[in-house]
Amino acid sequence: MAAIHCIQALRFPSRTHVFFPNGDQNRYNIINKKQRGFLVIASADKNSVKEIYIKSKVETLLDSVKWDDKGLAVGIAQNIDTGAILMQGFVNRDALATTVSSKKATFFSRSRSALWTKGETSKNFINVHDIYLDCDRDSIIYLGKPDGPTCHTGSETCYYTSVSDLLENEQVDENKVALTTLYSLETTISQRKDELALPQTGKPSWTKRLLLDHDLLCSKIREEADELCRTVEENEDKGRTASEMGDVLYHAMVLMAVKGVKIEQVLEVLRKRFSESGIEEKRSRGQTS
């Protein structure tokens, strides 16, 4: 046996599964000190011990999920930048294990009784950045970035049927997905921009005036940024700061509509800048968070 150069003490519950890479159990010395709840693995191969360690941690995680009588939990895919709920499916033990290792949102198809990685047909994978379990451990969020529209209809998300529209007898519009405040406002501004192509009647709305008059728009953005700063400089109350920040956001979003830039792109810039992978970029700018 090769020289043992790596020993790790792993604190696992007694029911922990231990996996040996390549089934080669002979290359490891295992000492299970049950009285202290420790599992000590010694190996000639540092990477193999790391692999055992991670696999064992994943098994402990999978054991901790409260699978239902069909071995399933609810899985919800959410856009990490916008917060949009992309789709919901069901997840079994294999689906969660696959998502943990592949970082692609994977579900269990109840109709086909098979694992199903979202995007395996459409190529619109959901790239999972983190996974969250709820307090009951029977509901799972895949927080990730979709490569493209998630719904098989081509809609950005599967949730495009508004009950208030249904009750008001309005047509279901696959482009009108469930939107939280920021994206609802973004959509309204975008609609005002589209309406500019139509014949105009009456006095244009404020948004339309800003969309048409870039000097006015830029002077408002500078003015609102100044007013936001003055809430600090003149020690104004919190309500004033929230209101001025609302003005900055709204006017800046009109500018983004003018340029055809989405909030999601801005958030992606921020995520990359402030995520660990962006530390080097920040350092190169001489700034760290």
Add this chain to the structure above:
Amino acid sequence: MAAIHCIQALRFPSRTHVFFPNGDQNRYNIINKKQRGFLVIASADKNSVKEIYIKSKVETLLDSVKWDDKGLAVGIAQNIDTGAILMQGFVNRDALATTVSSKKATFFSRSRSALWTKGETSKNFINVHDIYLDCDRDSIIYLGKPDGPTCHTGSETCYYTSVSDLLENEQVDENKVALTTLYSLETTISQRKDELALPQTGKPSWTKRLLLDHDLLCSKIREEADELCRTVEENEDKGRTASEMGDVLYHAMVLMAVKGVKIEQVLEVLRKRFSESGIEEKRSRGQTS
């Protein structure tokens, strides 16, 4: 019978349920012109016809949901302002009907076999603004505003267990819920603010310098707003606009941390300003979207 002053033609599928207020069917004349798919209701009471109309629309909606073999669909409560997934439960026909009428997120408790309105004990109701169905009609989003923390643990949401933390052997922190980019950045800035109370070692990060030096912070906000405007004035590319908007957002969020204002408060201001209920406010400011 009182004079008939209201006739409404309702286009419903033939299986539509019709409900009569107070069970008083005698006060209505019903003509079911099946050959044209119309249901015509005549009544002495305009409000009663409206009530029948809405109840019938709700029944049509409830019929359209693909309830599973236990009569359930998945229900997900989402914060309308932040997009945070608050909790997930199961919804039956009565729970959805109750949510539609009461506007409080209501579920079916599988353990207690009873309707359960979130907040009935804690008073932390989720006030539902709209409901969305997915493309398969077996998954439902309650898009609403919570009155307080949603989780029974006191956490803002039930999703505070990060799998990447579990795999890295870190403690589960109930304050660290699943966060999308904007709120993750907000949390990082807030942590930097908290760290200022501790003894400082080494060169302070850029965020800490901004938190400490309000003149620097305000000059950066004015500078970044100016640079954002120049992407329009000097016709710079979209990538530049996204990057400058990222700078505006980040620096403005540091200012909000200084003032102790949350992004959620800003979004609430915007929602109220731009929602229908806010139209009067906008008019009073001489501005409409």
